[in-house]
Amino acid sequence: xxxxxxxxxxxxxxxxxxxxxxxxxxxxxxxxxxxxxxxxxxxxxxxxxxxxxxxxxxxxxxxxxxxxxxxxxxxxxxxxxxxxxxxxxxxxxxxxxxxxxxxxxxxxxxxxxxxxxxxxxxxxxxxxx
Amino acid sequence: xxxxxxxxxxxxxxxxxxxxxxxxxxxxxxxxxxxxxxxxxxxxxxxxxxxxxxxxxxxxxxxxxxxxxxxxxxxxxxxxxxxxxxxxxxxxxxxxxxxxxxxxxxxxxxxxxxxxxxxxxxxxxxxxxxxxxxxxxxxxxxxxxxxxxxxxx
Numbered sequence: 001x002x003x004x005x006x007x008x009x010x011x012x013x014x015x016x017x018x019x020x021x022x023x024x025x026x027x028x029x030x031x032x033x034x035x036x037x038x039x040x041x042x043x044x045x046x047x048x049x050x051x052x053x054x055x056x057x058x059x060x061x062x063x064x065x066x067x068x069x070x071x072x073x074x075x076x077x078x079x080x081x082x083x084x085x086x087x088x089x090x091x092x093x094x095x096x097x098x099x100x101x102x103x104x105x106x107x108x109x110x111x112x113x114x115x116x117x118x119x120x121x122x123x124x125x126x127x128x129x
Numbered sequence: 130x131x132x133x134x135x136x137x138x139x140x141x142x143x144x145x146x147x148x149x150x151x152x153x154x155x156x157x158x159x160x161x162x163x164x165x166x167x168x169x170x171x172x173x174x175x176x177x178x179x180x181x182x183x184x185x186x187x188x189x190x191x192x193x194x195x196x197x198x199x200x201x202x203x204x205x206x207x208x209x210x211x212x213x214x215x216x217x218x219x220x221x222x223x224x225x226x227x228x229x230x231x232x233x234x235x236x237x238x239x240x241x242x243x244x245x246x247x248x249x250x251x252x253x254x255x256x257x258x259x260x261x262x263x264x265x266x267x268x269x270x271x272x273x274x275x276x277x278x279x280x281x282x
Contacts, residue, residue: 052143059147063154071157078159080168084176088168091180092157095187096150102221103146110139 138213175277182270
């Protein structure tokens with residue numbers, strides 16, 4: 001196994017050390033090696049998608065836990081009538097949820113597109129095996 | 130096959146919604162005189178119209194900010210960015226419909242723009258028409274507010 005590529009472990013080409021002679025197994029090893037190499041190649045993209053999802057979740061959490069109460073306090077400070085304040089907070093919550101849902105949809109669509117690209121790369125390789 | 134967009138297109142749209150949310154929060158914390166004017170309105174009907182106007186301004190602000198920022202994108206990315214944004218924004222605005230705010234005019238323009246993007250024609254003309262329609266809707270709401278105020282005198 002080379003120092004540079006840990007996935008060379010899947011290259012079990014030496015007939016003297018092969019314990020099982022099997023063409024299907026050889027193809028499966030090549031497939032696995034390619035799959036791992038693709039994952040390694042795309043690891044930054046995978047990490048980036050995970051970060052996008054996590055940032056969106058945190059932003060949503062921050063809004064409900066920190067920002068909404070701060071806005072409620074500010075409206076009190078400005079002596080906005082309670083009924084009007086409650087009405088506005090409800091509308092604000094609705095508008096923000098709508099916006100968060102759009103962001104979630106976008107990230108999901110982005111992830112689906114990346115998964116399709118990944119699958120196409122795998123299928124290209126499968127044709128060669 | 131599902132239409133594909135560039136990574137930059139997705140990031141652009143995500144950033145647009147994040148910026149819009151940040152502005153909404155900032156407005157609510159006191160930076161928007163339009164919002165607070167609405168919240169201080171004594172009469173319900175006047176307040177509702179003021180809040181409609183504020184909501185229209187928020188939607189318009191997001192659109193105009195995105196259009197302005199898309200001008201800074203490289204030529205080869207711009208089409209993908211605009212195409213995805215128009216698509217997403219149209220969905221978003223469609224969900225706001227069914228409230229008292231009537232946004233059918235935005236949807237009409239955005240539908241036309243999606244086709245135009247594919248043909249890469251007359252984007253700027255349509256932008257101008259949409260901007261004029263935004264101004265028209267804002268004026269309608271302003272006049273309504275003035276009428277409401279004069280009824281109360």
